[in-house]
Amino acid sequence: MxxxxxxxxxxxxxxxxxxxxxxxxxxxxxxxxxxxxxxxxxxxxxxxxxxxxxxxxxxxxxxxxxxxxxxxxxxxxxxxxxxxxxxxxxxxxxxxxxxxxxxxxxxxxxxxxxxxxxxxxxxxxxxxxxxxxxxxxxxxxxxxxxxxxxxxxxxxxxxxxxxxxxxxxxxxxxxxxxxxxxxxxxxxxxxxxxxxxxxLYNGKTKSIDNSSSVLKIGAIGVASEQKKSQFIFDIGDKIIEKNKSDIQVEIIGKILPNVYKYLRPGVIYSKENIMLDQQTFDNKIADLDFSLFFYDNTYYELCASGAFFDALNHEIPMLGLKNDFFEYYFQKYGSMGYLFNTVDELITFLMSYNKSNDNKYNSFIDNMRMAKKKLxxxxxxxxxxxxxxxxxxxxx
The missing domain is CATH 3.40.50.2000 (Glycogen Phosphorylase B;)
Structure with missing residues (x-):
């Protein structure tokens, strides 16, 4: 052979x-x-x-x-x-x-x-x-x-x-x-x-906790202009402006130099800016309520997203912009989060979001579990x- x-x-x-x-x-x-x-x-x-x-x-x-x-x-x-x-x-x-x-x-x-x-x-x-x-x-x-x-x-x-x-x-x-x-x-x-x-879907299951008063969202992986990662700081600005202490937003990964000029308060990120070890990386993802994506077809028309599969592995529903890659998997396996046309729409949604009133959240996790089995x-x-x-x- x-x-x-x-x-x-x-x-x-x-x-x-x-x-x-x-x-x-x-x-x-x-x-x-x-x-x-x-x-x-x-x-x-x-x-x-x-x-x-x-x-x-x-x-x-x-x-x-x-x-x-x-x-x-x-x-x-x-x-x-x-x-x-x-x-x-x-x-x-x-x-x-x-x-x-x-x-x-x-x-x-x-x-x-x-x-x-x-x-x-x-x-x-x-x-x-x-x-x-x-x-x-x-x-x-x-x-x-x-x-x-x-x-x-x-x-x-x-x-x-x-x-x-x-x-x-x-x-x-x-x-x-x-x-x-x-x-x-x-x-x-x-x-x-x-x-x-x-x-390697390793059997991680999302424990659903509606008792937490803080909504934790995070961008997974290396932050770069190509991924439109700078928009996460627009969310941070709005959190500060609206005094939304019940929303925590974080970059889980290294930040490339082309994003340095956008760094502002309102977003948690590693000041050491080093690659996280796998255990820390996994733990931070598992602690999220939503994973955050700003990819659009500008750079993600011909590119798969490893971070998408990190979120899928940990069963973390997604907030992101519409692009061919995400829409393909959402159509194939069912919605696994919320997709928006613009960053402004995403931010508006977040500012008024109440997890305890979200009757779709559990279905997102169910769809992710089904997708993991099929994939x-x-x-x-x-x-x-x-x-x-x-x-x-x-x-x-």
Whole structure:
């Protein structure tokens, strides 16, 4: 049977660790696979193993872990990062060029993506999947887009123009993203596989407490202008203006520099501004009444939201702006919170909200529990393996 080699050449430490752990768990239970090997930097491996140990089911024993070296920090790290990514992929190409295996790149820089596709031309028998996260958004032009993102968009655009063989595919996280790709003529959609964002739903259940006098809402994950995170401070302003001591709003995650200029009182956030450890992150999310999202289609038309699945995992109903991604899942599994056309509508709703009078809140949690069952890894693996077999990326 076909060996699956999964390479994380782009990140270290805790970055992408929940996705990669969930993805590996899914691959580990595929009936029609051979050996499963995961290549990553050492601290990333430790994060993955920690997630899988907590999940149980002896998944770690089904995976062979292999250490690689990457560069992702330092003053002038970027050229070295790209070179190391290309080197780590090329080593696998050369070493296993005579073997039957599927290489899955869980994330890769855009410049490396371009170079790797050129190199891949010399290894036409290698089966390969590029997992696409939020980088498709780089292809869209935004007036406020920084130079670096424009440059990554250029590399990504031309990497898609590199002709690939019939054994090279892309994987996007959701049918809604593949459908939206039609608007941009990015790539032959026959080369695009889809899967819902895998998540290790770990049995967390929301304990409903209507006795608390404080409504706790929070934005989950890294705060950035791309996510429109600055609007959370408009809520803080209104809380101060209306003297709403019964509403507490918090950023649960690191704040990127492009949000610094918006920082104001009324919102709780970490002054140390460091990545939270997983336990603290989970505890803060579990304490929320609502999760808060300002994503719109400006940046979330071609991008899945990991924070959406964090909220789903913890069964925290959502307050957010309407966008294709959220509306797709709300329509598929039922409403899991309130969606609004504008930030002003969201703020107006919050200022008059009374949880004890909300007869929809419990139904949101019920819908989230149903969605978690339908999106469980045991279900995702069935459709994903079928797609791999159909495209001859796995051999029975």
């Amino acid at each position: 076909t060996t699956i080699r999964v390479l994380e050449a782009n990140v270290s430490g805790n970055k992408h660790s929940m996705f990669n752990a969930s993805f590996l768990k899914m691959l580990s239970i595929m009936p029609h696979r051979g050996e499963l090997v995961f290549y990553s930097e050492e601290t990333h491996k430790q994060c993955i193993q920690s997630f899988l140990e907590k999940d149980g089911d002896n998944t770690i024993e089904k995976i062979n872990f292999s250490k690689i070296n990457i560069v992702d920090k330092g003053r002038f790290y970027l050229p070295f990062k790209i070179l190391f990514e290309i080197w780590n992929v090329s080593k696998i190409f050369f070493k296993f060029r005579k073997d039957d295996y599927l290489l899955i790149l869980t994330s890769i820089s855009q410049a490396s993506n371009f170079a790797i596709k050129i190199i891949k031309m010399f290894f036409p028998n290698t089966k390969m999947i590029f997992v696409i996260h939020g980088e498709l958004e780089f292809l869209k032009k935004h007036a406020e887009q920084p130079f670096m993102l424009k440059m990554w968009g250029w590399f990504l655009k031309y990497s898609f123009k590199v002709k690939t063989d019939n054994k090279t595919f892309y994987l996007v996280l959701g049918d809604v993203i593949k459908n939206n790709m039609k608007r941009y003529n990015i790539v032959d959609l026959n080369k695009v596989l889809t899967i819902d964002h895998p998540c 469980a890894i045991d279900n995702l693996v069935i459709s994903f393996e079928a797609k791999l077999l159909q495209n001859e990326l796995l051999g029975k």
